[in-house]
Amino acid sequence: MRMVKALAQAFLRLLWILTLAKCKIPDAHLTCLFSEDCVLPCSFQPGGNEIISWYRQEVLLLNHSHQGGDQSDQPPKDHRTRMYLLQDQLSRGNASLHLSQCGIKDRGRYRCQVNSTLxxxxxxxxxxxxxxxxxxxxxxxKNREIQCLSKDIFPAPRVQWSTLPPKANLRSTTHMAPNTEGLYSVQSKLRMFGNTPTYVCTVNSTYGSQSWKSSLQKGELTGEAGRELSIPCMAPQNFQNFFLTWTFAKTNDKSKVILSYVSQTRRTSNLWEGQVELEQDRVLMGDGSLLLHNPESQEHTGTYTCTFSGFQSRHMVQTQVAIRSTLRRSLTENMPNAEDQVGRTGESHSKMWVIAVVVAVVALVTTALLLYRKQRANQGKADRTTLEDTEMQPMETIKTSDDLPMDNCQLTAGHNNGHT
Structure with a gap:
């Protein structure tokens, strides 16, 4: 009998040790979401007449005596509405602590202690x-700084910058400050480069559970009044289940949504109906370019922003669009472009001497021809004057035989003839 009793006691002790090994979970880690409910697990081997105590940082939060479902002690006042045990689970050995609306102050090391007959x-x-x-x-x-913004984060995250194409030694300034609830707002700034079209900001959570990426692409575009214009916007690769929005803002005005699209439902909400549209056969492939119909110079000149929003990612394309009127376009085309003029300055200087020589030669030839023609004209005039002068001279009278006096020869000839 003694041996049987000793074996029974040894068996109970072994069972108790196994129960402790099963219940005790040293330094288990649990992450709860801010302002949401959370359950801190604790299991025990039911033995009857349990006294359950929960501590945080060795400060008593809740003390419960389970005797047939009766609760002898109440939790402290400040936790009474937020911490509780499920009464119907205690008889099954479940003493998990239910905590509603977790806050920053709820962090810490919790201890679940169960005293029973075991x-x-x-x-x-x-x-x-x-x-x-x-x-x-x-x-x-306005001072050509690109900002990366986020808020209501805990713990304070890590911010990284990159560019496309890649650039080294990016110098950013990041500021983080908690609010009254202990949640952080993030503002990170980076000076823009003139020849860099795309900037990427990555925000990583401290616990490594999240990695958000946001990118912004900058561009400029010029259109003509009355002529359809396509404003480009391409999503990053493998961008699925996205929400697309287009906004428009004039100078010094707030942005307003003009079009939105949901890829899952393929539904478009167009607030500029008849003025803008998407190419439906291309938008699902990540081409969210906006077609602007019959644009007007004053009404449609401004900043167009396309935004792809997906799972932990966001891509923006900001395009400054200028719509030129037909009159302005014709005047602009007739006027020399300042950049072209500067770029061609060297070439113009190199051709100036050639142009000057050609002009001088042409001037000399023209002058010589004019002088030659003038000289010919003067010569012709002189010839005509001489001829006229000659014609104006009195003509010499030609005397006939009747007018001439008879000389001796004639008289003699006549005399001889008379005698013949």
């Missing part, structure tokens, strides 16, 4: 609280 059982949990990243936006300030 002895004392404990388990430890290190609880973390995280406010996840919900959105990362980018914008361009």
């Amino acid at each position: 002895g004392q059982q404990e388990s430890f949990i290190i609880m973390k609280v995280e406010a996840p990243i919900k959105m990362v936006t980018m914008e361009i300030s």
Whole structure:
């Protein structure tokens, strides 16, 4: 009998040790989301008359005596509405602590202690609280700085910058500040480069659970009034299940949404109906270019922003669009472009001497021809004057035989003839 009793006691002790090994979970890690409910697990071997105590940083939060479902002690006042145990689970050995609307102050090391007829059982949990990243936006300030913005994050995240094409030694300035609830707002700035079209900002959570990426592409475009214009916008590779929006803003005005598209439902909401549209057969392939019909110079000149929003990613294309009127276009085409004039300055100087020589030669030849023609004209005039003068001279009278006096020869000849 003694041997049987000893074996029974040894078996109970072994069972108790196994129960402790099963219940005790040393330094288990748990991450709860800010302002959401969370359950801190604790299991024990039911033995009857359990006294359950929960501690945070060795400060008593809740003390519960389970005797047939009766609760002898209440939790402290400040936790009474937020911390509780499920009564119907205690008889099954489940003493998990239910915590509603987790806050930053709820972080810490928790201890679950269960005293029963089987002895004392404990388990430890290190609880973390995280406010996840919900959105990362980018914008361009007036002093040519690009900003990466996010808010209501905990713990403070890490920010990284990159460009396309890649550039080394990017020098950014990042500022983080908590609000009254302990959540951080992030503002990171980077000086823009003149020849860099795309900037990428990556925000990583401290616990490594999230990595948000936001990119911004800058461009300029010129259109003509009355002629259809396509404003380009291409999504990054493998961009699926996205939400596309187009906004428009005139100088010093706030942006307003003019069109939106949901890839999952293929539904378009067009607030500029008849003025803009998407190419439906291309938008699902990531081409969100906007077709602008019959644009007007004053009404449609401004900044167009295309935004692709997806899972933990955001891509923006900001295009400054200028619509020229037909009259302005014709005047602009007739006027020399300043950049072209500067670019051609060297070439113009090199041709000036050639042009000057050609002009001088042409001038000399022209002058010589004019002088020659003038001389010929003067010569002709002189010849005509001489001829006229000659014609104006009195004509010499030619005397006939009747007018001439008879000489002796004639008289003699006549005399002889008379005698013949």
